[in-house]
Amino acid sequence: MTPTAFVERAEGALADAQLQIALSRATGTLGSRRASAFESLENADAVRDAARAARMNAIANLSGLLERFESKLIANGAHVHWAETAEQANHIVVGIARRTGATRAVKSKSMVSEETHLNEALEQAGVTPIETDLGEYIVQLRHDRPSHIIAPIIHLTRQQVGRVMEERLNVPYTDDTKTLAATARAKLREEFLRADLGISGANFGVADTGSICLVTNEGNGRMVTTMPRVHVVLMGIEKLVASMADLDACLKVLARSGTGQKITVYTTMVRAPRRPGDTDGPEELHVVLLDNGRSRILAGDTAEILGCIRCGACLNVCPVYRNIGGHAYGDTYPGPVGAVVTPGLRGLGPWRELPHASSLCGACRDVCPVRLDIPRMLLALRAAAAADDPQPKSLAWGMKAFGWIASRPALYRAMARVGRLALRARARDGWIGALPGLAGGWTKARDFPAPAARTFQDQWRARGKGRAS
């Protein structure tokens, strides 16, 4: 994605009237549900501190936790695989599918599998992947992309959902959400009963016990981990917490932040393939641990972002996300968190514009359940982008000239007076619509406020005189 592409996408989203309505409704609703969920929580601050501590401790001790997690899983009878890149991860999953003779794979929502484009890799290998989260299922039917971390199709109306189901599933058109959900239930039930392979992400991995924790409201996470013969978990290496107590701390804030629920309907903690005597559950459990840029993030200024628990709360409050939606961010992870994660995972290169998709208002930091300082990280990325991006000569000279003038008070005051008068001459009703030269960059997108009639220094001096007399 080039910088122009980001601006173009954003402009396209801003011009899409239906998207604007959908975004404002969805983010408003989710945001207020989150707010009331935290209002009703006793010790909300202490609970958030505990969740933050759980995640930051995990990041600070990640190598040790990964080794513990792996050894527990192996002791529990699971298989552990390591992948450097998206391609390696997909190769491992395809290999498991081939070896077990799987032809259909049911998937519960996994952002990491979007990141690696696992579905395409499976299709190329002759394995049909079926998304089973209702929203993701519709995304798949439409060959669309999810636009929100926890509500993948907030960009669609129920009429659009009705039409795609009519077209792709051969059912009569309806815009009744209950009927649409019932259709999906029936279709996907067949898939759950016949699939050989279940693929999921992980909300958390618990190092002490080797547990994979998955949360879903629909129950597809349970289906995927219960019905097929083989279950593959694809997860980023940063998803660990040390202990069940730390998991508890994170679960307390995850659903509250995401949907405003105290806890998700289904919290599934899988730690082993089926045991002797069990009549269901997978016979084989595989865990694929993916790096794909995470260790590079961990090494730098934005390591903190690895503590993200993917609740989506920062999207709902972000004035930029609320206007441009998820697709404009161009990759798997949208919103403020995406503006930090995407350049981190993929490299700044073509993603250097994303850290600028923020007004730095700090709303994301305020709602973040683990208190990630997203504005600080956005600034760090902007600085990094500026450092390896040669600035125009005019800017360098301009800053030098400004520095020279600003360190000579008399000159500075004289220049400021000239500038003020010139600007005020151009103003109409207190605003300037167009400026010449370099300054035109500002007025291309918004008006420039006219300077006040009297400077602060003038007023201060006048005030001082008044007092003295």
Next chain:
Amino acid sequence: MSVRTAILDRVRHAQRTGRIPGAAALSGPPTRGPERPAPPALIERFVGELAALGVESFVESSPDDVHARVKAIVGARSVLAWDARQLPYDVDRVLVGAARGSSPRDVQAAAQIGVTGCDAAIAETGSLVLLSGEGKPRTASLLPPAHLAIVRQTDLCDSMSEFFRERAADIAAAACCTVITGPSRTADIELTLTLGVHGPGEVIVIVGP
């Protein structure tokens, strides 16, 4: 060098150079919940949370009352149940012709109501905790459109924290620990609530003596 070693080496190195906020300093005092309420308060809280989730519940004072309630709820529906010895209060006596975990998949999938016990019930959130194990098919709380769970008063815990702390050994012995909080739901289409997407759309709880 294996991929595993390469990743772990890089992570180990990155932990030293990365800007990670001091986590240890952040861990505040352990969040202690309120003192454990007496059982009646615990039941009241549990039942209240269930109601808020849209779960119908019945508190019964004797095994006979539990049996009668199970019979009334199940009615003529076909049943997929845990094995007799895993169900509390000998409830199996009133389940006629129930499918089990050992029944063929299609028979299990056709059942109209699942009947299970539970390994714990969490008052704070109205949650049911089910550990997988012999005679306790996961399908019984998952495949049928309705799920009836029978809870003993001794199963009640104050909070998830308490359950994780006090039942660590049981959790570690099971392949899967499932926490169920209300009926299956989605709000993916226009944020409109719909119940019963993949799991049961109806959850009913009987709290026995």
